[in-house]
Amino acid sequence: MELRQLSYFEAVARHRHFTRAAEEVKVVQPALSQQIKRLEAELGVELFRRSTRRVEVTEAGELLLARASIVLQEVEAARQELSELGGLLRGRVTLGSLPLASLGVPAMLEEFRRAYPGVGMHLHEQALDIIMDMLRRDELDLAFAMAGPGSVGSEMTVQVLYEEELVAVMSPTHALAERASVRMEQLADDPLIGFRPGSALRRAVDDQLERADPAPEYAFETFELETIRSLASHGLGVALLPAGYVHAAGPEVASARLRPRAQLPISLVWRSERRHTPAAQAFLEFARERFG
Numbered sequence: 001m002e003l004r005q006l007s008y009f010e011a012v013a014r015h016r017h018f019t020r021a022a023e024e025v026k027v028v029q030p031a032l033s034q035q036i037k038r039l040e041a042e043l044g045v046e047l048f049r050r051s052t053r054r055v056e057v058t059e060a061g062e063l064l065l066a067r068a069s070i071v072l073q074e075v076e077a078a079r080q081e082l083s084e085l086g087g088l089l090r091g092r093v094t095l096g097s098l099p100l101a102s103l104g105v106p107a108m109l110e111e112f113r114r115a116y117p118g119v120g121m122h123l124h125e126q127a128l129d130i131i132m133d134m135l136r137r138d139e140l141d142l143a144f145a146m147a148g149p150g151s152v153g154s155e156m157t158v159q160v161l162y163e164e165e166l167v168a169v170m171s172p173t174h175a176l177a178e179r180a181s182v183r184m185e186q187l188a189d190d191p192l193i194g195f196r197p198g199s200a201l202r203r204a205v206d207d208q209l210e211r212a213d214p215a216p217e218y219a220f221e222t223f224e225l226e227t228i229r230s231l232a233s234h235g236l237g238v239a240l241l242p243a244g245y246v247h248a249a250g251p252e253v254a255s256a257r258l259r260p261r262a263q264l265p266i267s268l269v270w271r272s273e274r275r276h277t278p279a280a281q282a283f284l285e286f287a288r289e290r291f292g
Helices: 003-015 018-025 029-043 059-084 105-115 129-136 200-211 225-233 278-290
Strands: 046-049 054-058 090-099 120-127 142-145 155-168 180-182 194-195 217-221 238-242 256-257 263-271
Touching: 003 018, 003 029, 003 059, 018 029, 018 200, 054 059, 054 105, 059 090, 090 129, 090 278, 105 120, 120 278, 129 263, 142 278, 155 180, 155 200, 155 225, 155 278, 194 200, 194 225, 200 238, 217 225, 263 278
Parallel strands: 090 120, 090 142, 180 256, 194 217, 194 238
Antiparallel strands: 046 054, 142 263, 155 238, 155 256, 155 263
16 A cells, blocks of 8 residues: 555545546546545445546545545645645645634645745635534644634534624615614514524524524525625625625625624634644744734
8 A cells, every 4th residue: 555545545535536536636537436446446436426427435445534634734744844844834735614704714835824824724714514524533633613603512622713603794775784783683674694503603593593582584595705795785685694705895785783782703623632743833823823
């Protein structure tokens, strides 16, 4: 069993796609497929079920993936630690993030790259449930999430960076547009524009709805925050969004604080038992300093 075979196998298992995996590891797809077949022959098991439409990881493949991820992580850590002896931090940091304007992720990554030009950055913007699964599978080093301590499982470490306020967002012509604050009950007659289920934002909104009597009901659900803002701007309903997103560029909207106020923790999350590579540790310290 060769290290490159494990690397190829892990990439295919993560992407569930041979061509995309080949592009990532920078080999031609037939060569990657050949190495996977050799690995299967050596182990005497089928690691993938292949069809014209999809690639599925077998039970044996899942068992190997758990071990391979640990091996590859340790090898990467060793490479980075050795590279530090030369005075230049190298490696890769794989991050998860939520689409939140106040995080300023593009500017943050630019600043980190200036400080550590030898470190590659990979970013995955996903809903909270997907990010947590990726952390558990060691597909991410760290993730920015709308989560407080203890809210995402005991196996995770959660460091709160700051708190974001949840506000009501509406058309500038809405009857409540001039109000500085509103109660949820005042929005009960408005259609509610919501984000997709499974996200931290949806859970935060649903928590507010449970406390209101009466409460607005969902009329629109979307996968895009831009669509939520656009629908609210056109007067098709009211949305509850983080205040930082309202201040970003986009269709014109009015906003009002909720009474009582709703504060959302924005945190860095990682699997507690995961050993950070030097590059991931550098990013963790950088983020802590950046957010004070």
